[in-house]
Amino acid sequence: MSVIQARQLTKRYGNGKGVQSLDLEVREGEIFGFIGPNGAGKSTTIRMLLQLIAPTSGELFVLGTRIAGDHPKLRRRIGYLPSEIRLYPDMTGKQALEFAAAAHGVDLARSPALKYAERLQWDMKAKIKSYSLGNRKKLGILLSILHEPELLVLDEPTSGLDPLMQQEFYALLRELNETRGTTVFFSTHVLTEVEKLCDRVAIIREGKLVNVATVEEITAKGGHRIEAKFQAEGDLREAYGLLRLDPEAQFSQGHHVFHIGESLQETLKLLADKPLADLNIRRPTLEERFMDEYRKTEDREGGER
Numbered sequence: 001m002s003v004i005q006a007r008q009l010t011k012r013y014g015n016g017k018g019v020q021s022l023d024l025e026v027r028e029g030e031i032f033g034f035i036g037p038n039g040a041g042k043s044t045t046i047r048m049l050l051q052l053i054a055p056t057s058g059e060l061f062v063l064g065t066r067i068a069g070d071h072p073k074l075r076r077r078i079g080y081l082p083s084e085i086r087l088y089p090d091m092t093g094k095q096a097l098e099f100a101a102a103a104h105g106v107d108l109a110r111s112p113a114l115k116y117a118e119r120l121q122w123d124m125k126a127k128i129k130s131y132s133l134g135n136r137k138k139l140g141i142l143l144s145i146l147h148e149p150e151l152l153v154l155d156e157p158t159s160g161l162d163p164l165m166q167q168e169f170y171a172l173l174r175e176l177n178e179t180r181g182t183t184v185f186f187s188t189h190v191l192t193e194v195e196k197l198c199d200r201v202a203i204i205r206e207g208k209l210v211n212v213a214t215v216e217e218i219t220a221k222g223g224h225r226i227e228a229k230f231q232a233e234g235d236l237r238e239a240y241g242l243l244r245l246d247p248e249a250q251f252s253q254g255h256h257v258f259h260i261g262e263s264l265q266e267t268l269k270l271l272a273d274k275p276l277a278d279l280n281i282r283r284p285t286l287e288e289r290f291m292d293e294y295r296k297t298e299d300r301e302g303g304e305r
């Protein structure tokens, strides 16, 4: 079943910006990453999913309901962590949780929030106005899962969390996903977190989807990245024929770095009789693929202009 389905979804703000003709499907039980640079349209898409803003055109289905107008019952089935949370400054963290639990009609003691509060080492007795950014974020995470939603929508969830807490948060998401089947849709700039967590990922840029694929597809499609250091010194790209394999091969600090598509065999043959000092062959990371994808669309669009 599709938990989110967008067809030609468009939001145009007065300045002409927003998102344009998004076709997107998130399936039940997926952890789905939504990545793109600043201003790409991630928050705009998320706000439409949450019925906070209305699309200009196109269709959007969330948990089987076609979004048109207000759907309060549907909201209860969704957990949302906005990129910036606004909270009553004079409440303690615990009071904020109790308040939200009452609004959702759930018993806080039975909800998963208190257990996770402990794991996130979150101080629930302090007043919200005294909270650090990390503590505010933790409260936001707890508020989003308190009512055990079927769909969790997170807008840049880990910004402000230190690396240890980020790991704890990833574990928490995986657990919710595995034990309760929670579908997770989250936006981020942090590509390593997408690599670690996601089944599939959509890349958005300037309001348009650039790519939707599994993390494996994105990294595998990139062929191989090769770093070679030869015994002879200096730039040997031309002399050793590396530019024939990759016209954009780079030479920096004694290392030759190039990318190949399907020609691994040919590359190994070419390197076999070159005196090597070091060789590293690996799949590109999502980050490297992501940058390639961007460059390609930029080049294409540059060419069209």
Ligand SMILES: Nc1ncnc2c1ncn2[C@@H]1O[C@H](COP(=O)(O)OP(=O)(O)OP(=O)(O)O)[C@@H](O)[C@H]1O
Pocket: 013, 014, 015, 017, 018, 019, 036, 037, 038, 039, 040, 041, 042, 043, 044, 045
């Ligand atoms: N309320 C608004 N009025 C006018 N333009 C807006 C509004 N909100 C967003 N935009 C514009 O729409 C585009 C998409 O913005 P959006 O906030 O969705 O991007 P984002 O991918 O979430 O960026 P970031 O990573 O910086 O949060 C941007 O060009 C932004 O300036």
